[in-house]
Amino acid sequence: MSSNDINENQLKYLTGFGNDFQSEDPRCPRALPEGQNTPQTCPYGLYAESMNGSSFTAPRGTNKRAWFYRIRPSVCHGPFTKYEQPFLTDNWHAFPASPNHPRWQPFLLPKDTDNVDFVDGLRTLAGAGSAKDRRGCAIHIYVCNQSMGDRAFYNSDGDFLIVPQQGELNILTEFGRMVVAPGEVCVIQQGMRFHVAVDGPSRGYILETFEGHFRLPDLGLIGANGLANPRDFLTPVALYEDRDELPDYELINKFGGSLFEAHQNHSPFDVVAWHGNYVPYKYDLRKFVPVNTVARDYCDPTVFTVLTAPSGINGGPAVADFLAISERWEVTENTFRPSYFHRNCAVEFMGKITDSPSQSATGALPGGIQPGGAQMTAYETAHGPSANATEHAFREELKPTKVFQDTLVFFFLSPLNLTLTAFGQSGCGVYDDSMHESWIGIKKHFNPTKRELALPTTV
Numbered sequence: 001m002s003s004n005d006i007n008e009n010q011l012k013y014l015t016g017f018g019n020d021f022q023s024e025d026p027r028c029p030r031a032l033p034e035g036q037n038t039p040q041t042c043p044y045g046l047y048a049e050s051m052n053g054s055s056f057t058a059p060r061g062t063n064k065r066a067w068f069y070r071i072r073p074s075v076c077h078g079p080f081t082k083y084e085q086p087f088l089t090d091n092w093h094a095f096p097a098s099p100n101h102p103r104w105q106p107f108l109l110p111k112d113t114d115n116v117d118f119v120d121g122l123r124t125l126a127g128a129g130s131a132k133d134r135r136g137c138a139i140h141i142y143v144c145n146q147s148m149g150d151r152a153f154y155n156s157d158g159d160f161l162i163v164p165q166q167g168e169l170n171i172l173t174e175f176g177r178m179v180v181a182p183g184e185v186c187v188i189q190q191g192m193r194f195h196v197a198v199d200g201p202s203r204g205y206i207l208e209t210f211e212g213h214f215r216l217p218d219l220g221l222i223g224a225n226g227l228a229n230p231r232d233f234l235t236p237v238a239l240y241e242d243r244d245e246l247p248d249y250e251l252i253n254k255f256g257g258s259l260f261e262a263h264q265n266h267s268p269f270d271v272v273a274w275h276g277n278y279v280p281y282k283y284d285l286r287k288f289v290p291v292n293t294v295a296r297d298y299c300d301p302t303v304f305t306v307l308t309a310p311s312g313i314n315g316g317p318a319v320a321d322f323l324a325i326s327e328r329w330e331v332t333e334n335t336f337r338p339s340y341f342h343r344n345c346a347v348e349f350m351g352k353i354t355d356s357p358s359q360s361a362t363g364a365l366p367g368g369i370q371p372g373g374a375q376m377t378a379y380e381t382a383h384g385p386s387a388n389a390t391e392h393a394f395r396e397e398l399k400p401t402k403v404f405q406d407t408l409v410f411f412f413l414s415p416l417n418l419t420l421t422a423f424g425q426s427g428c429g430v431y432d433d434s435m436h437e438s439w440i441g442i443k444k445h446f447n448p449t450k451r452e453l454a455l456p457t458t459v
């Protein structure tokens, strides 16, 4: 599988124009019906089937649907029964919300002796709202070491934004295949069936939204270009497999916060052609075009927004934003360069994909987490650079500096009160409640008789 297997359709619909994509498996040219969606019979004896990701009457700019032309309609499976997977949960209401900052050392990978696939490796860290009510969002991690075999997954509750940290994900969807490596992200939206193959121990993060869909943020005065460019989002091309008379193909469904299983005797990835504006996609975070201050002071972190998920059908305030921070030049003068001390009306969940020891040593990075770990700050709870980083920043010679070299961190930002699950606390085995110690050594420099601060040259 190479990147050549993925086309470069622009996700123009993200900007609100409702453009259609279309794709045909080259083994069946002209599989798409011409001029209509549901002819009496379809080319090659295929079945027409629609899937939508918005209400029928949603405004055209947010109306999302796709048409599949497939070997069998996807209705061909047995009834659903409960599938027990104790770590994927919507049970974040059982525990009191806390204003403290949780931090996690790298999440533990499965032991070599355990066979864990993507579905069984899902672990819910925190959530807000309710999957059943289709309001709110959740944060999960995945840790796995096995491919899914004859098993597919789909999420009826909302969208998955998947952020691999270790190991490449080879994802087969009903729309085709996406290979998503660390440094890239993908979005698989509500209802889309997919299968994940891995090559060894794999770990990553997932932001799940229960309402709306991810889209590109508006650019306002930035203009028409910058941040994540639409042309850099890639969609799969149609790829069908014709596998039937299988002994047992499992279909796992996340529905109302729980998992269910159904069984069928054929592969669900039998779509020969498709069209529509409701498609999975991937994005390479290294293509992000940062915009930031070039004179003084520090921009709010939202200048790093890659995707935003507005709440409600008509696009209210974001349920969650996805931000990525990577290599860039820092050129500001007379500026306290680390992120300022602050309290936000947002929960900030930060994960780290890659790290550079030299960058951590300068205090350019917030927090003290390692790749594969995470931290979360509660809304309106104060935080900022560590005591040590602050003292360095007061004395730093401000010349143009390349920051975040070989480093990639991301944020899930949400105004909702994300509350930890049992796994997010004691269950994960890597919970760390010591983040407050970062600020223990904050020094008092105040002198009411001397306006100019005179610091010793060394900390």
Ligand SMILES: [Fe+2]
Binding pocket: 342, 344, 348, 377, 383
């Ligand atoms: Fe913050």
